[in-house]
Amino acid sequence: MRTTPLAEMPVRGTAPCRFPLVARVAVRITAPESRISGPAGAVAAIWLHCQAKSNQAPNMQTTYQNQQWFYVKRPDGRVGNEHYELRKTELDGNLSANEVILRARIVSVDPYIRIQQHERNTYDVPHPLGIVQRAGVVGEVVASASPLFQAGDWVSAYSGWQLYARCHQSELTKLDPGAAPVSTALGVLGMPGRTAWFGLTEAGRPRPGDTLLVSGAAGAVGSLVAQFGKRAGCRVIGIAGGPEKCKFLTETLELDGAVDYRAHTTPAALSAAIQAATGGVDIYFDNVGGPITDAVIPLIKRRARIIICGAISQYDGGLDTPDLGPRFLQHMLFQRATIQGILARDFAHRMDEMLAIVAPWVKSGQIVFQETYVDGFEQLPEALNSLFEGKNTGKLLVRV
Amino acid sequence: MRTTPLAEMPVRGTAPCRFPLVARVAVRITAPESRISGPAGAVAAIWLHCQAKSNQAPNMQTTYQNQQWFYVKRPDGRVGNEHYELRKTELDGNLSANEVILRARIVSVDPYIRIQQHERNTYDVPHPLGIVQRAGVVGEVVASASPLFQAGDWVSAYSGWQLYARCHQSELTKLDPGAAPVSTALGVLGMPGRTAWFGLTEAGRPRPGDTLLVSGAAGAVGSLVAQFGKRAGCRVIGIAGGPEKCKFLTETLELDGAVDYRAHTTPAALSAAIQAATGGVDIYFDNVGGPITDAVIPLIKRRARIIICGAISQYDGGLDTPDLGPRFLQHMLFQRATIQGILARDFAHRMDEMLAIVAPWVKSGQIVFQETYVDGFEQLPEALNSLFEGKNTGKLLVRV
Numbered sequence: 001m002r003t004t005p006l007a008e009m010p011v012r013g014t015a016p017c018r019f020p021l022v023a024r025v026a027v028r029i030t031a032p033e034s035r036i037s038g039p040a041g042a043v044a045a046i047w048l049h050c051q052a053k054s055n056q057a058p059n060m061q062t063t064y065q066n067q068q069w070f071y072v073k074r075p076d077g078r079v080g081n082e083h084y085e086l087r088k089t090e091l092d093g094n095l096s097a098n099e100v101i102l103r104a105r106i107v108s109v110d111p112y113i114r115i116q117q118h119e120r121n122t123y124d125v126p127h128p129l130g131i132v133q134r135a136g137v138v139g140e141v142v143a144s145a146s147p148l149f150q151a152g153d154w155v156s157a158y159s160g161w162q163l164y165a166r167c168h169q170s171e172l173t174k175l176d177p178g179a180a181p182v183s184t185a186l187g188v189l190g191m192p193g194r195t196a197w198f199g200l201t202e203a204g205r206p207r208p209g210d211t212l213l214v215s216g217a218a219g220a221v222g223s224l225v226a227q228f229g230k231r232a233g234c235r236v237i238g239i240a241g242g243p244e245k246c247k248f249l250t251e252t253l254e255l256d257g258a259v260d261y262r263a264h265t266t267p268a269a270l271s272a273a274i275q276a277a278t279g280g281v282d283i284y285f286d287n288v289g290g291p292i293t294d295a296v297i298p299l300i301k302r303r304a305r306i307i308i309c310g311a312i313s314q315y316d317g318g319l320d321t322p323d324l325g326p327r328f329l330q331h332m333l334f335q336r337a338t339i340q341g342i343l344a345r346d347f348a349h350r351m352d353e354m355l356a357i358v359a360p361w362v363k364s365g366q367i368v369f370q371e372t373y374v375d376g377f378e379q380l381p382e383a384l385n386s387l388f389e390g391k392n393t394g395k396l397l398v399r400v
Numbered sequence: 401m402r403t404t405p406l407a408e409m410p411v412r413g414t415a416p417c418r419f420p421l422v423a424r425v426a427v428r429i430t431a432p433e434s435r436i437s438g439p440a441g442a443v444a445a446i447w448l449h450c451q452a453k454s455n456q457a458p459n460m461q462t463t464y465q466n467q468q469w470f471y472v473k474r475p476d477g478r479v480g481n482e483h484y485e486l487r488k489t490e491l492d493g494n495l496s497a498n499e500v501i502l503r504a505r506i507v508s509v510d511p512y513i514r515i516q517q518h519e520r521n522t523y524d525v526p527h528p529l530g531i532v533q534r535a536g537v538v539g540e541v542v543a544s545a546s547p548l549f550q551a552g553d554w555v556s557a558y559s560g561w562q563l564y565a566r567c568h569q570s571e572l573t574k575l576d577p578g579a580a581p582v583s584t585a586l587g588v589l590g591m592p593g594r595t596a597w598f599g600l601t602e603a604g605r606p607r608p609g610d611t612l613l614v615s616g617a618a619g620a621v622g623s624l625v626a627q628f629g630k631r632a633g634c635r636v637i638g639i640a641g642g643p644e645k646c647k648f649l650t651e652t653l654e655l656d657g658a659v660d661y662r663a664h665t666t667p668a669a670l671s672a673a674i675q676a677a678t679g680g681v682d683i684y685f686d687n688v689g690g691p692i693t694d695a696v697i698p699l700i701k702r703r704a705r706i707i708i709c710g711a712i713s714q715y716d717g718g719l720d721t722p723d724l725g726p727r728f729l730q731h732m733l734f735q736r737a738t739i740q741g742i743l744a745r746d747f748a749h750r751m752d753e754m755l756a757i758v759a760p761w762v763k764s765g766q767i768v769f770q771e772t773y774v775d776g777f778e779q780l781p782e783a784l785n786s787l788f789e790g791k792n793t794g795k796l797l798v799r800v
Contacts, residue, residue, distance in 0.1 A: 115734075123734040289729050311730040324724040329689050330711040332741035334515075334523040339739035341732035 069161035095145035196224035208233025216287030370394025469561035495545035587795035596624035608633025616687030770794025
């Protein structure tokens with residue numbers, strides 16, 4: 001496994017990664033040798049860079065030395081470098097009308113990528129083999145034949161794991177670096193934020209006084225769900241792996257409690273710990289599935305809402321041979337509970353509705369959006385792999 | 401096991417057990433030696449009896465020779481006679497103001513009774529030991545000190561497994577034998593009907609063209625769900641055990657298909673058969689749980705609604721040691737499906753709303769309400785036991 005050792009940057013102060021403080025605060029690093037780095041001011045640096053370049057003339061270069069990660073082999077367990085090929089290619093920069101050249105700067109790695117690597121249909125057709133890995137990206141327009149974009153504009157797109165892409169203007173969303181750091185378009189103000197917002201508000205239906213339990217609570221979606229839940233007046237308990245993450249939950253996110261699932265070795269012990277922390281669960285926002293969810297389900301209260309947002313513990317397994325867990329549907333009956341599966345894409349058309357509420361919170365520093373950065377385009381497959389090791393806190397991003 | 405052999409009555413004609421035909425049609429009997437009998441005209445006989453008695457003078461008797469089934473031991477598997485004691489007692493017939501003496505005529509046996517026999521809380525506290533088994537009853541008022549009831553009135557009550565009960569008027573619901581056979585107060589126009597109606601309409605949200613799959617489709621609730629689904633414009637497929645029940649589903653209830661789960665010995669074969677019959681499932685109304693539900697879940701379509709109404713396959717098991725089944729929450733996510741547990745009691749306050757729609761259908765013969773009768777008060781525990789053998793079609797009732 002290749003790593004990119006980077007000097008661990010000091011955390012300047014104890015303030016969380018709220019927007020106004022972003023240039024002063026580093027993402028926490030827990031593993032000294034980790035290739036996951038969190039240099040202070042990373043986001044702000046990009047943001048300032050973007051502002052500096054926004055008045056430059058369009059780039060007239062006609063060929064771009066590109067790098068692309070091709071998805072070439074379906075994993076039968078953990079995904080890694082062996083399922084990808086890094087290719088150096090040339091991108092023809094001659095633009096047709098309404099096209100632009102996008103230079104990626106921040107590439108997203110998300111758990112859903114692993115789902116789409118299965119051979120059989122899941123919520124989408126399988127990601128084809130032999131093409132560039134699809135992914136969300138934030139980058140700069142470096143050349144434009146579009147009336148809507150000019151060189152220097154920051155945009156988000158779904159252009160995948162490649163340094164350069166030729167995009168039609170319809171594929172781009174312009175970002176306003178003055179409104180929020182551009183990286184947030186891949187996190188709190190992007191797909192993960194939308195997932196958290198609509199999953200909680202639409203399927204969770206939080207009421208003040210409800211006890212909200214979030215699994216994967218230190219993750220990209222979970223950490224937002226937890227904070228949105230607090231703002232809805234819920235008592236919020238998070239489940240995460242390890243004391244550092246639990247400290248993040250209670251001290252940085254100021255949740256009402258945290259359960260370290262790694263500290264409890266049997267399902268019964270974990271269930272008892274969750275019961276002690278929650279006193280029973282009105283809303284369970286599930287990002288992980290598997291044994292943690294097994295431990296939670298007996299603790300749900302009457303008319304509980306269970307939101308199935310992810311099942312990261314299960315993504316490595318074969319879908320055709322699911323593993324076994326305790327049957328629990330009888331308990332759903334007794335409690336008249338609801339389970340609902342939700343996907344961000346179902347709320348894509350309501351993005352503005354979410355942004356109208358959440359963006360001001362981000363701008364005024366009321367929401368913590370933790371980001372973990374990996375540096376280097378060549379790190380992308382290993383960064384994806386690391387999602388399933390539970391090392392990152394908040395949104396995992398790769399700077400390229 | 402005691403049985404009460406009764407002459408098998410011929411089925412007079414092929415018409416289903418619709419209201420106007422009730423005196424002419426017998427409940428089907430499949431097992432020649434079965435203690436479950438279905439004499440023709442049973443319901444109508446009671447109904448006519450009730451009409452004949454309705455003008456009699458109040459019964460002035462002051463002591464009633466009673467029989468009561470006491471629930472004395474918690475079953476650790478199948479329930480039967482060994483968990484009950486039949487006691488002959490005397491009931492003091494001296495009434496206080498607003499009290500009546502009720503003589504039970506039809507006693508209900510329902511799967512939920514078994515749930516409440518567990519020691520630990522389920523959706524209610526456990527049924528106490530050492531008291532008369534609670535159950536729904538239809539009977540006659542034989543003496544009254546209530547201004548609301550007179551001797552000869554037919555009522556429904558929750559007076560349990562006893563021949564006579566002294567009840568406060570507030571515990572009784574007066575029945576109109578001219579509107580429907582009184583037995584329907586324990587079936588289509590009672591708790592099972594309410595379960596079916598609100599489970600389907602509130603949690604199932606049927607749309608014309610949806611494919612509705614019902615497990616336990618020949619049962620008290622399932623057979624009504626299936627018919628309500630047809631009236632909502634759904635394509636309805638039922639799952640039941642054995643060719644007779646499947647014939648009932650397709651010929652009597654006129655469903656669009658039926659799957660005999662007993663004809664498929666592996667989960668994969670059952671799943672393939674259900675897939676062939678349904679082509680995918682928009683609404684799954686589940687009364688059984690366990691391996692049948694395991695076979696259905698991979699077949700649900702996008703935004704499917706799964707209603708957990710019962711899990712009769714699981715009621716015998718210990719709740720503290722649930723058995724294992726395939727994990728499936730990931731599939732809920734992919735399909736953005738909803739699972740909802742529902743209980744009849746949550747809709748008790750909306751009974752009138754259901755009756756306003758369903759009672760006219762019953763009266764005009766548009767709804768089949770199959771009833772299976774067991775004769776004899778002493779048969780009650782064994783009748784309850786038989787529910788879990790899947791022998792009855794429609795509502796199982798004991799005539800006492």
